[in-house]
Amino acid sequence: MSAITHSDVAATSGPGRRLARWLHAHPRAGLFGLLSAPAAWLLVAYLVSLASLLLVALYRVNGFTFAVEKVVGLDNLNAVYTGSTFWKTTGRTVLVAAQVTILCLLIALPMAFAMAKLVRPSMRRALVVALLMPLWASYLVKGYAWKAILDPASGVLEKTIGVTPGFTQTATVIVLAYLWLPYMVLPIYAGLERLPGSMLEASADLGGKAGRTFWSVVLPQLVPSMIAGSIFTFSLSLGDYIAVGIVGGPRTQLIGNLIYRNFGANDVPLAAAFATVPVLIMVIYLLAVRRTGALENL
Amino acid sequence: MKKFSVVAAAAAALSLVAAACGSDSGSAGGAAQKELGKGEGQVNIIAWAGYTERGETDPAVDWVTGFEKETGCKVNVKTGNSSDEMIQLMNTGEYDGVSASGDATLRLIAADKVAPVNVDLIPNYADVFDGLKKKPWNSVGDTLYGVPHGRGANLLVYNTEQVTPAPTSWSVMFDPASPAKGKISVYDSPIYIADAALYLMKTKPELKITNPYALDQKQMDAALALLKEQKAMAGQYWALYTDQQTALESGSQIAGTTWQVIVNLATANGAKIAAIKPSEGATGWSDTWMISKTAKNPNCMYMWMNHIISPTANAAVAEWFGEAPSNKKSCGLTAVKDHCAIFHAEDESYWTDVFYWTTPTKKCLDGRGDECLDYAAWSKAWNDLRAS
Numbered sequence: 001m002s003a004i005t006h007s008d009v010a011a012t013s014g015p016g017r018r019l020a021r022w023l024h025a026h027p028r029a030g031l032f033g034l035l036s037a038p039a040a041w042l043l044v045a046y047l048v049s050l051a052s053l054l055l056v057a058l059y060r061v062n063g064f065t066f067a068v069e070k071v072v073g074l075d076n077l078n079a080v081y082t083g084s085t086f087w088k089t090t091g092r093t094v095l096v097a098a099q100v101t102i103l104c105l106l107i108a109l110p111m112a113f114a115m116a117k118l119v120r121p122s123m124r125r126a127l128v129v130a131l132l133m134p135l136w137a138s139y140l141v142k143g144y145a146w147k148a149i150l151d152p153a154s155g156v157l158e159k160t161i162g163v164t165p166g167f168t169q170t171a172t173v174i175v176l177a178y179l180w181l182p183y184m185v186l187p188i189y190a191g192l193e194r195l196p197g198s199m200l201e202a203s204a205d206l207g208g209k210a211g212r213t214f215w216s217v218v219l220p221q222l223v224p225s226m227i228a229g230s231i232f233t234f235s236l237s238l239g240d241y242i243a244v245g246i247v248g249g250p251r252t253q254l255i256g257n258l259i260y261r262n263f264g265a266n267d268v269p270l271a272a273a274f275a276t277v278p279v280l281i282m283v284i285y286l287l288a289v290r291r292t293g294a295l296e297n298l
Numbered sequence: 299m300k301k302f303s304v305v306a307a308a309a310a311a312l313s314l315v316a317a318a319c320g321s322d323s324g325s326a327g328g329a330a331q332k333e334l335g336k337g338e339g340q341v342n343i344i345a346w347a348g349y350t351e352r353g354e355t356d357p358a359v360d361w362v363t364g365f366e367k368e369t370g371c372k373v374n375v376k377t378g379n380s381s382d383e384m385i386q387l388m389n390t391g392e393y394d395g396v397s398a399s400g401d402a403t404l405r406l407i408a409a410d411k412v413a414p415v416n417v418d419l420i421p422n423y424a425d426v427f428d429g430l431k432k433k434p435w436n437s438v439g440d441t442l443y444g445v446p447h448g449r450g451a452n453l454l455v456y457n458t459e460q461v462t463p464a465p466t467s468w469s470v471m472f473d474p475a476s477p478a479k480g481k482i483s484v485y486d487s488p489i490y491i492a493d494a495a496l497y498l499m500k501t502k503p504e505l506k507i508t509n510p511y512a513l514d515q516k517q518m519d520a521a522l523a524l525l526k527e528q529k530a531m532a533g534q535y536w537a538l539y540t541d542q543q544t545a546l547e548s549g550s551q552i553a554g555t556t557w558q559v560i561v562n563l564a565t566a567n568g569a570k571i572a573a574i575k576p577s578e579g580a581t582g583w584s585d586t587w588m589i590s591k592t593a594k595n596p597n598c599m600y601m602w603m604n605h606i607i608s609p610t611a612n613a614a615v616a617e618w619f620g621e622a623p624s625n626k627k628s629c630g631l632t633a634v635k636d637h638c639a640i641f642h643a644e645d646e647s648y649w650t651d652v653f654y655w656t657t658p659t660k661k662c663l664d665g666r667g668d669e670c671l672d673y674a675a676w677s678k679a680w681n682d683l684r685a686s
Binding site: 033061062063064065066067072079084088089101151152153154167249250251253257258261262263264266267 | 380382385386389395404405409410481484525532533534535537539548549550657659660672673674677678681682684685686
């Protein structure tokens with residue numbers, strides 16, 4: 001494209017020149033031309049796959065061979081949204097995702113504050129690297145490392161302090177919070193960096209102690225950042241099934257596990273029906289946070 | 299520009315390959331292969347863990363490298379962890395064959411994923427035990443859909459130091475007063491419902507279960523109630539055999555449903571465990587090597603099927619996995635001389651209390667009527683149990 005415009009700048013007429021003139025007169029068409037490629041990508045890679053997910057959820061499988069039969073019906077969605085399994089699992093998943101998000105917030109707030117406002121700039125860089133370091137390691141390695149830490153029979157915690165949550169829902173929350181912590185710290189850190197130091201000084205000049213300054217000045221400014229971080233921690237927890245499988249023990253099953261199980265059991269339509277649940281929850285969540293302006297902090 | 303032409307050439311080559319493959323499968327049709335050609339240089343198979351040892355686990359246990367040298371067929375293995383997974387893998391059409399258990403074979407045949415087998419091309423088939431030939435799970439009418447691999451039982455494993463006295467019953471897995479309470483390792487698959495049904499056959503005869511794969515709603519409810527009790531005592535549900543293996547080694551699980559091969563692997567790493575077939579009998583498997591209808595390497599697959607049921611290889615795999623071989627002549631070749639006696643390879647009466655994995659259908663497998671629950675219902679019930 002650029003080659004065409006370059007060579008045609010010299011010529012006063014010719015098809016390229018005429019096209020440029022036409023585009024100048026019709027800015028919307030120009031915009032369309034520029035955006036059509038990325039838009040097509042979004043459409044094909046994202047929206048079409050989402051639509052095909054919904055479509056597959058309407059199909060059914062043969063009860064014996066488990067081959068997908070393209071007969072459209074609402075049986076799967078009906079089974080998913082009216083079954084007791086669904087409500088229990090969805091409730092549990094949302095609870096875990098919320099707990100993970102809150103835990104991440106509690107750890108990330110002081111951590112990000114220290115990084116942005118308390119330490120020297122050289123130290124700040126080192127801390128950011130340290131925070132990002134775990135992201136370089138494989139997810140599975142971290143999961144199995146936590147398994148070795150939490151194992152009730154011979155794990156690190158059991159051997160050193162004698163107390164471990166074992167392989168339970170609590171363990172799942174801890175491990176997921178560990179895995180997603182950087183995604184919460186970084187937006188809050190970025191939000192704090194934008195917070196001018198003069199505001200903290202003004203608060204101090206007016207007699208605000210550290211706690212009061214934090215609650216009344218820092219925290220309100222950080223709400224959009226916190227929500228941005230929560231979108232990551234919440235949505236990632238909502239879809240996770242691997243960490244749950246590794247440290248969740250026999251009685252923790254989240255939506256991700258159900259999807260994986262049905263996919264593994266060859267009931268792809270039912271798995272697709274289950275997969276609409278996290279999509280729906282995230283849509284509701286995003287619509288709710290859109291009003292807060294947090295989406296600008298992503 | 300140069301890059302583009304390379305990509306274009308690669309794409310053209312790929313489409314040629316695809317076209318060639320397409321015509322191959324087209325000509326094969328529904329009939330078995332007529333003659334054995336030259337090996338294609340490789341074969342892609344789906345197998346249970348422990349079915350394709352090449353000396354990596356134990357240098358002395360190797361029946362694959364010899365085959366590769368002899369035939370020039372490199373064996374690429376994808377381990378299937380459950381029958382469901384194996385079916386899913388076969389559905390991709392990327393594999394030449396599979397070691398399918400009885401709960402997969404008929405589904406693969408019905409879904410038209412496997413081709414009939416011409417046993418004239420498999421000389422070792424002549425030595426297979428008659429008791430395993432032309433069975434409902436490996437043939438339809440007179441058409442054979444595979445060669446028998448061997449058969450075995452799902453065993454009860456227990457920690458010899460922590461579970462005393464040594465158990466003789468599945469009650470260790472199901473009784474609320476189990477000494478292994480909280481540290482029980484359960485197989486994570488809908489087909490495991492049959493293990494509960496088997497236990498109920500003996501403990502609750504009033505339910506009149508005669509075949510653990512033929513359950514009506516009432517019998518299923520009883521099995522699920524038992525499994526729900528078990529869930530409260532379970533320490534692990536394993537789908538990956540290595541998960542159970544490490545749990546047995548670390549001692550985090552001290553009793554469970556297992557395969558002999560897991561016991562072998564864990565024992566080699568120092569686990570203090572033993573495995574038995576309990577007094578109630580057991581669920582088990584009778585496996586069949588099947589060839590994909592769209593196999594890209596059919597000749598190598600035929601050679602592999604002939605190899606794996608050859609006396610030496612069949613003896614080796616049977617001994618390693620802990621199952622009865624399918625080839626009569628392999629009984630003379632096992633390292634433990636009475637392996638065939640221990641695993642009752644020739645003793646049909648032994649197998650009367652071993653219920654081979656098979657696919658539950660609405661038409662009851664015990665022949666009483668059409669009130670039974672099919673595998674889709676089993677699958678859903680297992681979902682609900684695990685998610686509850």
